[in-house]
Amino acid sequence: MERADVxxxxxxxxxxxxxxxxxxxxxxxxxxxxxVPRDDREGLGPDSTDAAGILDYWVDIMGIHPDEFDxxxxxxxxxxxxxxxxxxxATLYDTGIESSYDAFGYTFQRARFDDWLxxxxxxxxxxxxxxxxVRGVETADGDGDxxxxxxxxAGADPIGAAFVVLADGPQRTVTNGVLDEYLPAExxxxxxxxxxxxxxxxxxxxxxxxxxxxxxxxxxxxxxxGVMPGETAYxxxxxxxxxxxxxxxxxxxxxxxxxxxxxxxxxxxxxxGSIPSGSTFIxxxxxxxxxxxxxxxxxxxxxxxxxxxxxxxTYPISSTRPIDSPTExxxxxxxxxxxxxxxxxxxxxxxAVRTGAIAGELAADGDLAPYNRRWKEAIGDEIVRNVxxxxxxxxxxxxxxxxxxxxxxxxxAADADDGLLSQPYRSGWESLKLVLGYKWNKRSTRRxxxxxxxxxxxx
Numbered sequence: 001m002e003r004a005d006v007x008x009x010x011x012x013x014x015x016x017x018x019x020x021x022x023x024x025x026x027x028x029x030x031x032x033x034x035x036v037p038r039d040d041r042e043g044l045g046p047d048s049t050d051a052a053g054i055l056d057y058w059v060d061i062m063g064i065h066p067d068e069f070d071x072x073x074x075x076x077x078x079x080x081x082x083x084x085x086x087x088x089x090a091t092l093y094d095t096g097i098e099s100s101y102d103a104f105g106y107t108f109q110r111a112r113f114d115d116w117l118x119x120x121x122x123x124x125x126x127x128x129x130x131x132x133x134v135r136g137v138e139t140a141d142g143d144g145d146x147x148x149x150x151x152x153x154a155g156a157d158p159i160g161a162a163f164v165v166l167a168d169g170p171q172r173t174v175t176n177g178v179l180d181e182y183l184p185a186e187x188x189x190x191x192x193x194x195x196x197x198x199x200x201x202x203x204x205x206x207x208x209x210x211x212x213x214x215x216x217x218x219x220x221x222x223x224x225x226g227v228m229p230g231e232t233a234y235x236x237x238x239x240x241x242x243x244x245x246x247x248x249x250x251x252x253x254x255x256x257x258x259x260x261x262x263x264x265x266x267x268x269x270x271x272x273g274s275i276p277s278g279s280t281f282i283x284x285x286x287x288x289x290x291x292x293x294x295x296x297x298x299x300x301x302x303x304x305x306x307x308x309x310x311x312x313x314t315y316p317i318s319s320t321r322p323i324d325s326p327t328e329x330x331x332x333x334x335x336x337x338x339x340x341x342x343x344x345x346x347x348x349x350x351x352a353v354r355t356g357a358i359a360g361e362l363a364a365d366g367d368l369a370p371y372n373r374r375w376k377e378a379i380g381d382e383i384v385r386n387v388x389x390x391x392x393x394x395x396x397x398x399x400x401x402x403x404x405x406x407x408x409x410x411x412x413a414a415d416a417d418d419g420l421l422s423q424p425y426r427s428g429w430e431s432l433k434l435v436l437g438y439k440w441n442k443r444s445t446r447r448x449x450x451x452x453x454x455x456x457x458x459x
Contacts, residue, residue, distance in 0.1 A: 001150075001157065001158060001159070001160045002157065002159045002160070003028075003159065003160040003161065004028045004029065004030040004127075004159060004160070004161050005022070005027040005028040005029065005161065005162050005163065005363070005364070006018070006019075006022045006027050006028070006029045006030070006161060006162070006163045006164075006165060006360065006363045006364070007030050007032065007149070007151050007159055007161035007163075007164050007165070008022075008029065008030065008031045008032065008164075008165040008167055008360075009032055009134050009137075009151070009164065009165070009166050009167060009168050009174050009175075010031075010032075010033060010046065010166070010167035010168040010169060010174075010335075010337070011031045011032075011033030011035075011045065011046045011114075011118060011128060011130070011167075012046035012047070012048070012114060012167060012169060012335065012336075012352065013113070013114065013117055013335060013349045013352040013353045013356065014167040014334040014335025014336070014337070014352035014353065014355055014356035015031055015033070015046070015165065015167030015334070015335070015356060016031065016046075016114065016117035016118050016120070016121045016128075016356070017117060017121075017334075017352070017353040017354075017355075017356030017357045017360065018165045018167060018332075018334060018356035018357065018359050018360035018363070019031045019121035019124075019126035019128070019356075019360060020117070020120050020121040020124050020126060020357070020360065021356070021357045021358075021359075021360030021361040021364065022126065022165075022360035022361070022363050022364045023121060023124035023125040023126040023360075023364075024124045024125075024360075024364070025360070025361055025363075025364025025365065026364055027360075027363060027364040029121070029125070029126040029127070029360070029363075029364075030126070030127045030129070030159065030161075031118075031121065031126060031127065031128040031129065032129055032132040032134055032151070032153070032159075033045065033046055033128065033129065033130045033131075033132060034130075034131070034132060034133050034134075035130035035131050035132075036308070037308075038111055038307070038308050038309075039304070039305050039306060039307060039308065039309060039310070039311075040109075040111055040305065040306045040307065041111045041115065043130065044130040044131055045111065045114055045115065045118070045130065046114050046169075047169065047308075047315065048110045048111040048113070048114045049110065049202075049204075049307075049308055049313040049314070049315035050110045050315070050348070050349060051202070051204065051236065051238055051246065051248065052107060052108050052109065052110040052113070052238070052246070052349070053078070053105060053106070053107045053108075053221055053238055054066075054105050054106055054107075054108065054349070054350060055095055055104070055105040056095055056097070056099035056101045056102075056103065056104055056105055057095055057097040057098065057099040057101075058105070058350035059099060059100065059101040059350075060099055060100055060101070061350045061351060061354050061378070061379060061382060062349070062350035062351075062353045062354055063353065063354060063357060064353065065100075065101065066101075066106055066108070069108070069113070069116055070112065070116050072109065072112050073108050073109060073112045073113050073116055074106050074107070074108050075106070075107040075108055075109055075239065075240045075241050076106065076107045076218055076219060076239045076240065076241065077103045077105075077106050077219065078103060078104045078105040078106055078107065078219050078220060078221060079093065079103070079104050079219045079220065080092060080093045080104055080219070080220050080221075081104070081105075081220065081221040081222075081223070082220055082221070082222045082223070083223050083225060083405055083408065084222065084223065084224045084225070084405070085224070085225055085226045085227075085398070085401045085402040085404075085405040085406070086226050086227055086266055086398050086401070086402050087402055088402045088405045088406040088409060089405060089409065090405050090406075090408040090409035090412055091409075091412070092412065105221070107221075107238050107239055107240065107246075109240065110349075113349070117353075132153055132154075132156070133153065133154040133155075134151060134152070134153055134154075134168075134174050135152040135153065135154055136151075136152045136174065136177055136178070137149055137150070137151050137152070137164055137174065137177075137178045137331075138150040138152065138158075139181065139329055139330075139331075148160060148161075148162070149161045149162070149163070149164045149330065149331075151164065162330060162363075162366075163330045163331070163332070163363040163368060164178075164330065164331050164332075165331075165332050165333075165334055165356070165359045165360065165363065166178060166331065166332070166333045166334065166337050167333075167334050167335050167337055167352075167356060168337050169316075169335065169336040169337055170316050170317060170336040170337065170339075170341055171316055172189075172193060172337050175189070175193075175333055175337045176188075176189045176190045176193060177189075178331065179193075179323075179326065179333070179452070182326040182329060182331075182457040182458055182459065183452070183456065183457065183458065184456075184458060187452075187456065189452070192451060192452060193323065193339065193451065193452075200232070200250055200251065200252050200253065200316070200317040201250070201251060201252075201253050201278075201314065201315075201316060201317065202248060202249065202250045202251075202278075202314070202315050202316075202317050203248055203249060203277075203278025203279070203282075203312070203313070203314045204246045204247060204248025204249070204278075204307075204312070204313055205246070205247050205248065205279070205282055205302060205307075205311055205312050206240070206244055206245075206246055206247075206302065206303040206306045206307050206311040206312070207244070207245055207247055207286075207300045207301065207302055207303065207311070208242070208243050208244050208245075208300070208301055208303050209243055209244075209245050209299075209300055210243075210294060210299050210300075211243060213290065213294075214239070214243045214245070217237055217239050217245060218239045219239070220239070221236065221237075221238055222236060222237045222238075223235075223236045224236070224285070225396075225401040225405065226265075226396065226397070226398035226399075226400070226401025226402060226405075227265060227266040227267050227285075227288075227398065228249065228251065228265055228266075228267040228268065228281060229251075229255060229257075229259075229260040229265050229268060229275070230251045230252045230255050230275075231252055231390075231393075231394050231395075232250065232252075232390055232393065232394070233249070233250060233251040233252060234249065234250060235247070235248065235249040235267070235281060235282065235285050236248055236249065236250075244303050244306070247282050247285070247286070248278070248282070249278055249281050249282065249285075250317060251275075251278075251281075255275045256274075256275070257272050257273065257274050257275050264397060264398045264399075265398055266284075266288055266398075267281050267284045267285060267288070269284075278314065279312070283296065286300055317341055321339055321383075321387055321449050321450060321451045322338050322339040322340050322375075322383055322449070322450060322451065323338050323339055323450060323451050323452040324372040324450055324452055324453050324454040324456075324457075325338070325359075325368070325371055325372060325454070326454075326457040326459070327368040327369050327371050327372060327454070328369070328457070328459050329457075329459060330368060331368070332359035332362070332363070332368050332371050334352065334355040334356045334358075334359050335348070335351070335352030335353075335355055335356055336348055336352060338355065338375075339451060340352060340355060340379065340383065350382075351379045351382060351383070354375075354378050354379055355375050355378070355379065358371060358374045358375055358378060359371055362374070372454050380449075383449055384442060384445050384446050384449055385442070387445050387449050388442040388445045391445065
């Protein structure tokens with residue numbers, strides 16, 4: 001049987017970061033990636049679909065400065081984020097979190113980012129195989145103190161490993177089955193990590209926008225809240241280069257149009273018999289914002305040689321809370337598979353890279369035991385922020401978003417020195433309620449933000 005020190009299931013940001021750290025630490029690291037085709041990638045690779053923007057302090061969480069990337073990875077340097085409600089807006093020029101990166105953030109081309117991470121891992125000595133479908137992981141007592149894992153692959157011989165890193169993304173096609181082996185029957189991973197009401201879907205299109213529109217967008221992330229129904233549902237525009245923008249949205253799956261008042265949401269119509277498709281929402285967004293001046297179909301054309309297919313891509317988002325890993329079994333779950341992707345702001349690449357790097361480093365050292373403590377130290381504050389905000393806005397309707405964005409704008413106008421959630425007292429009662437509510441909920445969340453705790457695993 002072929003053997004490796006570390007087998008990594010999944011070759012996205014978390015998996016490639018794990019492979020790099022493991023190989024850099026002297027381990028024999030093997031990445032197994034199912035691989036998907038993309039119009040902007042020559043070969044197979046990970047499902048590289050993401051809004052792909054990084055804020056300043058995320059650079060430090062990820063541990064990779066953009067100066068390290070190949071020249072074609074970074075698309076635009078950012079100066080701000082704009083949050084727009086149905087009738088109010090607020091612009092954030094500073095996250096208020098200390099960072100070594102000077103700008104507000106940057107956007108990047110996700111497929112090129114993934115390819116760069118792969119090259120970095122291979123340069124460190126890791127092996128990366130695409131077109132490989134992992135069917136499951138079997139664990140038995142090995143010759144030494146640590147368990148021996150057997151990774152089963154469709155149409156190929158199994159591979160033995162001392163450690164397994166699960167990085168198969170928010171769909172968890174392999175992770176759920178592996179974790180079920182270490183959980184009581186009544187607490188299966190599939191039931192706890194993938195409830196239908198927690199699943200979100202994201203859709204985006206690559207469109208070339210008019211020059212004047214691009215000048216207004218080329219250094220900003222723009223989000224709209226309260227204009228479409230659903231918990232943490234929002235459209236966005238992110239700038240790429242060459243007047244191309246990624247225009248997309250996030251929304252829960254399985255919503256019923258009859259549960260919402262169409263008149264309350266700018267992007268709903270009374271004639272909708274069901275929740276519109278992502279493409280319909282985007283067309284309505286562009287018509288709403290730019291239709292008075294431009295013909296959307298001709299002036300905002302799709303760029304069809306990028307994205308997953310014909311200038312579009314659809315991808316799942318896990319909105320569950322993160323999990324601990326069964327480290328006593330020599331298994332670490334990283335990135336989206338462990339629930340680090342936030343449906344509130346969608347970004348997950350920075351925490352995926354960091355968790356993968358921690359797991360790879362520890363596997364190379366021969367001991368995964370510190371992993372659950374280490375990932376909390378590295379990304380716990382970020383996870384708590386995301387979970388707190390997502391819980392706070394879960395039941396917001398369009399009027400709530402207008403109220404909160406207006407309060408945020410008042411706080412920013414008050415020239416608070418330490419970011420959006422500081423010094424609210426000069427900016428009104430709504431601002432004060434927003435900050436006090438956030439701080440109260442954050443305190444509660446910090447005590448309990450892990451879906452599966454380490455002590456729940458049975459070995």
